[in-house]
Amino acid sequence: MVGSGRTARLKQIIAVANKYKIVKNITQQTNPDQVREAFEELGPTFIKVGQMMSVRNDIFTLDFTKELRKLQDNVKTDDFAEVKQLVESELELPIEELFNSFDQQPFASASIAQAHHATLKNDERVVVKVQHPGIDKEIETDLSLFEKALPLASWVPESNVVDLKNILKEIRESLSNELDFRKELENAERFYELNNGWKEIRSPKMIDSYSTKKVLSMEFMPGDNLKELVNSPEDELAYPDTTNQELKEKISSLLIDHFMKQVFEDGFFHADPHTGNMLLQFISEEENQQDQDAQDEHYEGKFGPFPFNFDLSSNEPLRPFRLNVIDFGMMGSITKEMQLKMSNVIIAIYSKDTQRIANSVLAICKQTGPFSEQKFNEELDEFLKRYLNMPVKEIDIQKVFSQVVVICHNNNLQIDDSITMLIKAFGTLEGVIEELNPELSLFEVIAPFAQKYFLEQFDLKEELRQTGLDYLTSIKAIPKLPSHSLSVLDTFIKGKAKLNLELKNQGVLLERAEAMVNRLVIGLILSALVIGSSLLVQTSPGGGTFISNLGMFGYGAAAVSILFLVAESLYRRYRKWRDK
Structure with a gap:
């Protein structure tokens, strides 16, 4: 029975691959829309493959990766009897004892799971995300077929540009994480602690006691998909004294501010910030006032000989809408060290200093093979001179990052994984900003954030101390310069010197x-x-x-x-x- 299932799945994969000419289109990087449609038709494993391909700017063209970022799940819903059985098996109680109500029809269905509205025994409205029964076995079947097909891939000449075994390992790890809802629970709880209540941003509270590896329960978040605002008439009023166009501009700025906060303050960011993962909720003025928590700040110190210690409470005025962020299956982390290095990259690009850009890019890479710094600098300089002549407002940060990744790959340099995930998130966010407010330059806005972070991390006292030590070391060495110079001359006169030359190529x-x-x-x-x-x-x-x-x-x-x-x-x- 299992063998017949694997055979049927293999026949389906081959049929779809032939229909959309997957191998030819991927190897020649043509017709990315056909590849996207094929992956959507083949289901969750292939959708995950496409999502991983969408961040590989070192291998695929920008048009290809942009198209793959549009991947949408098109999965039929499961029969409620199967859903009920899985929920009761995971939570170890009859569904009637767990919930006052549980909608049999899901309101959303994705590749891994489907979501149902429900009400707890205390009348709290919740969303229950239930894994598709048997999806783990289906994914394992696909992965085992991939592994068996690896030797055949060597016959395709273009396949040698990537390490297929390593990519398959990444896919397996990624899907393993997505199939374990406890990891998403941890991500969501961390995101809630760091972001819920920040300006107009909200996120759902997870319900740990109603969550397992295959079931995830969370607070119900009201609102409409942000895509609704994108498609709304610009002159129509969103709320009193604010048109849809004005609201789009406000939300664009909010999204950028929030993303910069995630990257440069939290070091933990939503790696898939597309419109489907954000709900726009309008609230009344009364609800808005009640939701504005007072911001408490504590001050203490000394004014001359007099110590002081006091608390200051203030309210930051909020606008009558909330942006509810959902779905925490794809998150990214970035260390303090890498935050500083990434801010250096952005500042360097903003300053248009090619040597500074080269140095900052090298700092976020690791060498994977033979490397010539001169060749790398020449290739990077050639690209930057052609691209950075345009005004800062017109710089497409995604194109710059994508081409830099390609140049690094061609010179046996691998960009840190956290930065690769960050570049992918930047690209997704830039697409949302383009839809909401095409006049806004993402790069022009994020550059000041990078500068601000750099200055906040700049320790003047430590820098002065280090500079002072360098000067003292140099002053201490000055009296020895004449004797060292005579020693060098004496060595040359006696014919003991050796001259080492480094030849290019x-x-x-x-x-x-x-x-x-x-x-x-x-x-x-x-x-x-x-x-x-x-x-x-x-x-x-x-x-x-x-x-x-x-x-x-x-x-x-x-x-x-x-x-x-x-x-x-x-x-x-x-x-x-x-x-x-």
């Missing part, structure tokens, strides 16, 4: 030098063979003797060798001419 130069020496040696051997054969022929007593025949054989061998060398030289020139 020395491997190629050595190969060419070796080829020249080989030809010279062959030429000398042939010359010696011709001269020796002539002496043997001339000194032999008469024709037909062994010595005379030996001389003639030498002539023949020399002639054949010369013809071969001439033919090889002509063939080499022909190949060079053809490759031009």
Whole structure:
């Protein structure tokens, strides 16, 4: 039965792959829309593959990755009897004892799970996310088929540009995390602590006692998908004295401010901030006032000889809407060290200093093979000079990051995984901002945030201390300069000095030098063979003797060798001419 299921799934994959020409389109990076449609048709495993491909700007073109970011789940809903059985099995109680009500029809269905509205025994409205029964086995079947197909992929010439085994390992780990709702629960609880109540941002509270590996329960969050606002008439009033267009501009600024806060303050960010993961909720002025918690700040210190200690309470006025963030399956983390390095990259791009950009990019990379800093700088400089001449407002941060990733990959440099996830999130957010407010430049807005973070992390006292130590070390070394100079001159005079030179492309130069020496040696051997054969022929007593025949054989061998060398030289020139 299991074997027949695997066979049927394999036939389905092959049929869809042929229908949409997946292999050809991926290897040649053409028709990304067909690849997206094929992945959506093939289900959760392939959707996850597509999502992982969408962040690989070092392998795929920007058009390809942008299209794959549009991947949507198109999964049929499960029969309620199966859902009920799984919920009761996971929570170990009959569903009637757990909930006052539980909607049989889900209001949303994605690749891994579907979501139902329900009411707890205390009348609290909740959302229950239930994993599709058997989805874990279906994904495992797909992954095992992938593993068996890996040897066949080696026959596709373009497959050598990626480490397929490593990518399959990443997919397996990622899907394993998504199939365990306890990890999403942890992400959601951390996000709630850091972000719920920040300006107009809200997020649902998780209900731990109603959550397991396959069931996730959370507070119900009201509101409409943010996409509704994107498609709304611009001149229509969203709420008193505010049109939809004005609201779009306000929400654009809020989204950017919030994302910068996640990245540069929390070090923990939502890695998939598309419109489907945000709900826009309008509230009354009375509800708005009640929801504005007082912000308490504590101050203490000394004013001359007099100490002071007091608390200051203030309210930050909020607008009559809330942006409710949901779905925490894809989150990213970034360390303090990497935060500072990323801020350096953004500031460097903003300043348009190519050398500073090169240095800041190198700081977020690790070397994976032979690396030439000169070649890297030349390639990066060529791209930046062509791109950074435009005004700051017109700089497309996603295109810059994508091309930088490609240049790094071509020079055996791998960008830190947290930065790769951050670039993906930047790209998704930029798409949302373009839909809401096309006039707003994401890069122009985030640059000041990076500068602010850099200045906040800048420890003037430590920098002055380090600079002072450097100056003291230099001053201490000054009296020794004359003696060191005399020592160097003395070494040169006595002929003990060695001069080390580093040649560019020395491997190629050595190969060419070796080829020249080989030809010279062959030429000398042939010359010696011709001269020796002539002496043997001339000194032999008469024709037909062994010595005379030996001389003639030498002539023949020399002639054949010369013809071969001439033919090889002509063939080499022909190949060079053809490759031009």
